[in-house]
Amino acid sequence: MKKFEKISAFQLFLWMLTFTFGDMSIINPAVGYGAGQDSWIGFGIGWILGIFIMLMYMTIIKLNPSKTIIEILKDCFGKCLGIMLGICYIIYFMYANSLVVREFGEYIYIINYPDTPILFIMASLVFLVSFAVKKGPESIARVYGILVYVFIFFVIMVSLLLIPHIQLTNIFPMLENGWYPIFRSSISSVAFPFGELVIFMMIYDNVNNNENIKKAAFSAMMIGGSIIFITILRDIMVLGPSLLENLTFPGQTSSELIPDPMNISPLIAINLIIGSSAESSTYLYASTKGIAQLLNLNDHRPFVFPMAILLLILCMWNYHDIFQFFNSVSEVYVYFAIPFQVIIPFIIMIISLIKKKNLSQNI
Template sequence: MEKARISSLQLFLLITGFLFGSTLILNPATGAKNDGWLAILISGAGGTLLLAVYASIALLNPSKTLVEILRHRFGRVIGNIIAVLYIWYFIHLASLALRNFGSFIVTTTYPKTPLEVIVGIFVLVVMYAVNSGVEVIGRASEILVPFVPVIAVIISLGILTVHDFTAFLPVLENGISPVIKASLNLLTFPFGETIVFLMIFPHLNKRENLKKVSTLSALSATGLFLFIFFRDITVLGSHLIYQATFVPHLTSVLIPGINLEPLFNVNLIIGGSIKVVICMYAAVNGLDQLIGANDYRKFTTAVATFCVVLSIWVYENIFEMFDWAENIWLYYSIPFQIVIPLMLLFLSLIKKGNPAHEKSIE
């Protein structure tokens, strides 16, 4: 494993930026229409618990990455099989985030530019960041991620005169079912995706801060999601927010006399790049630990190339992208985000006080 270390602030910013990620493009909370704020609150609470589970797994298995924990707790054979599945999951997640970013840029900003060109240029920057190491990634987050809430506030200030503060009423107009569905979707996208940080947690220089940092990150992202939701719904109304393709982008172009779309694109690039970088870094490090190559950079080019190809192939069009996020991702992700982590937590807890058993596994 890379020996570099990151600070608590850097981990906080990385998780927050990752959660922000491509949620601006595909926001499951809009499925609940004007009750989206309830879905955000419920999923935020669940996401905080999930991150606490992931942090607990890391603390019960100090200095071990997810791949090492899987082999340690499930045994080498079963652990390696599950590790391969997780590496695929990280690669798939990076590819989906690449496609989200590429589809948005092609649809809204550069309609005459081929998707392959947008994704290819973007992934070159990602490769450079991954090869630079986790310490450089952490330092970059200190510079870039603070712009995310600042830009969100700037866009909000520009539309203060256009609002309807009753747009989210009445509460539960369509019943509880849409809220529950949107909450579960938002729980797995993006909160559950932070399982990838089990490949990053061992780099934290102060392990005792891990749970605090994870909790604050989840709460901060939830607060930002709520802020953006109320901003968008008071401007667009519940019907338009449900029908629009890219809701926050639509809000950013409504300000009369000024074009704030570039600011929105900056936010998207920051969040999207952090998400893809973290997923790709986790994937190549997982491969390195699985094979024992002693240098994860050997896999970066191959994994990045595969991600580009997969991102272009995975959807026929933008409607399939939205359908996957809303109707399939939840069921696809549950084993990776909830079932296996809970099993790992259980095994780590019951074996915590048995040094002889721990030694025999080693």
């Protein structure tokens, strides 16, 4: 964790864009709550709520310039409580990272390499990610500044190839199951992927021009949200709500409808590798940087490989199979993540605003 490791606002934008889309090439964040053909509405509501959450993050950054959330926690809550909350954030980052790596492992194991031990698959990703994090944020930003274009091209190409299979009737009737499933779907979309952008509050201090952070963050959120929205609508209209609700990897199933000789499964896997590595490297960098800051150290690198090993242990220990994994994502992660993504940042914003008001009154 070195203050001179700077990235541009444009690099931040590309990094956040890749992170936002992440593993959306194979899953649907709004599916699995009974919303059916209305899951796109749930995602849209979650997207709007995510904009307000991003406004909150930007307010915090404006009131606490060039500071990470770990440093802000100590300023707002005092040293002891701030350190305790900082440790909780690191635990959250590691837990979220274990979900990313396990999902990657399950997909590659089930779809591509069923005879390969899942531990080896996950270890391969974690090793790649660890190497990137060891190099620092500049290297991470440069890599995804290139790969994001490949990422978006593959998504657009798959969507265009699926146009002949689209049936507009699959999004009707609207509101068939009422608003409650849509509400649950929207909360899921808030936590995943938009609330996860709280992780970049560990990275904004690495941007060389603080004035452009807001523009970069909102641009990434709007473009990334648009891509996800299109893929959700695409999968609903291609697969239908009944099938969509019962699929593990809807994006993969949609791609299988593209006729031979075009086998695009490798493109799905490439997209997942890019997206999962972007998410995992961001979480691992934030975790190691957070530990370094809690210990008042200037370098995150000594913690990279120990945390990577811990990450693999979490991936194997927390989930026995894919069914337990997805149950954890839908029933546990959302409620575990919301305090870190919304509640604590909201309290930080209020405390920061009060501190600013008191400071201005004393001048």
